[in-house]
Amino acid sequence: MSKKDPAIAELTANDFGPASRRALQDAPLRRALAKATNTFKGRREAALDEMPDWEALRTHGRAIKDETLSRLPHHLTRFIEQATAKGTQVHFAQDRAEACAWIGDLAERLEAKTVVKSKSMMTEEIGLNHALEARGLYPVETDLGEWIIQLAGETPSHIIVPAIHKSRESVAKLFEERLGAEPDLDAVRLTQLAREILRTSFLEAELGISGVNFAIAETGSFLVLENEGNARLTTSLPRVHVAIMGIEKLLPRWSDLETFLRLLPRSGTGQHLTSYQSIFTGPKRNPGDEGPDEMHVLILDNGRTDILADEVTRETLACIRCGACLNVCPVYAQVGGHSYGSVYPGPIGAILTPQLAGADQATPLPGASSLCGACRDVCPVKIDIPRILLHQRREVTRKLPWRAPFERLGFWVWARMASSPRLWRIGTYLIRPFVRFAGGSNLLSRGFCRLIPPLAAWSGGRSLPTPAKKSFRQQYEESRP
Ligand code: SF4
Secondary structure (H helix, E strand, O other), X not given: OOOOOHHHHOOOHHHHHXXXXXXXXXXXXXXXXXXXXXXXXXHHHHHHHOOOOHHHHHHHHHHHHXXXXXXXXXXXXXXXXXXXXXXXXXXXXXXXXXXXXXXXXXXXXXXXXXEEEOOOHHHHHOOHHHHHHHOOOEEEEOOHHHHHHHHHOXXXXXXXXXXXXXXXXXXXXXXXXXXXXXXXXXXXXXXXXXXXXXXHHHHHOOEEEEOOXXXXXXXXXXXXXXXXXXXXXXXXXXXXXXXXXXXXXXXXXXXXXXXXXXXXXXXXXXXXXXXXXXXXXOOOOOOOOOOOXXXXXXXXXXXXXXXXXXXXXXXXXXXXXXXXXXXXXXXHHHHXXXXXXXXXXXXXXXXXXXXXXXXXXXXXXXXXXXXXXXXXXXXXXXXXXXXXXXXXXXXXXXXXXXXXXXXXXXHHHHHHHHOOHHHHHHHHHHHHHHHHHHXXXXXXXXXXXXXXXXXXXXXXXXXXXXXOOOOHHHHHHHXXX
16 A cells, blocks of 8 residues: 655645745756656647647647537437447446445455556546555556656646656655665666566456546547556456546547547647557457456546536536646646646646636635646647636635725726826836835835735745836837937
């Protein structure tokens, strides 16, 4: 059973403020994040340079997702009919408790002591490992990053690169402490060691659990994408395979796959294609065939029907979990995934977590964005994340009635000033000495900043800029011939 790191395991989305402040002081974390996110950004840009039709592809992908979401019950029914006809057993779970109970019961029926898992955000969302461990079962993550995270007792900090926050040195130290490995192994030896240990788990496991990247209503098939081959072993060696998917993972037709197989790997890792693309259409047909004897698909709602019913936030369900928005987000790059206190960090987490957990359980997250729009620009299915964040901020303000009048007053003053050159001139003239004083580095100025709450919050992590002696307008007027 993995030992949990309480500093990470107990974080909630409402801890975003203190958690992100702590992360900002963590220099190795910020170095690891900068290195990894810049690498993925660079690879994505290089992959897109070879795609003159990228914008058309994004538009097409989004159209398919919109079409699917607009008739989701129809596509779900079709998928169930087709999958059942091919021998797959399809089940429904309303929430995480139902899903975990069903999988736990199945594992007990199989008398499975070891359960192998390939990477799946859905199993993270429902806390499956924890639920299985509570029943005395031993779930083993088989994706290398997930395995490292499990060994460290942490949670993933990125949706496609779960150990993005870890350097090679910190992984070597972890292996030395937990596995008795030689000190300071290089990346190849670390991987070899993980591989040797995992091979035993694959051979022992009675049950293999995977996620689902896409499910095809037309054929009852589903697809799992990965780069290490571990998902293929997870889904083919154990006697029983369970795939867990959210209701939004559907695509209507087989031919729709082509679009998403081009969009997803380029956006996420900058690859032309993911290394392993496994498509499942039922369990093995004959005793001599390869593959599991039993194949189950567990379709989970867990709040998605409510998201679907909301016209503003519905597009969140178009997400294909590529992780591109995390890699370009200036907030994520500074504070990392654990600060979000949710399995879904970064821009997609900032909009999804309040919808799944409830807005009052994730109040700071809609504010965890500079609204620069980089997430919207890279999203392969054109999800307008800043628009949803603004909508959620309005909702948060509505629920905090004491905040609304101050914000309204502030924005009213701002709007009046910004729309009148005369008022703007007078306002900036009057505020200049105040900003100059508050931005000073002497003790009096710093003490003054700490006394006024909004200024204290703002100046806690940065200095107030000292205004120039003359405004831009004055300088412009004076420099005119
Ligand atoms: S919101 Fe868009 S960019 Fe972010 S993970 Fe989802 S599909 Fe990828």
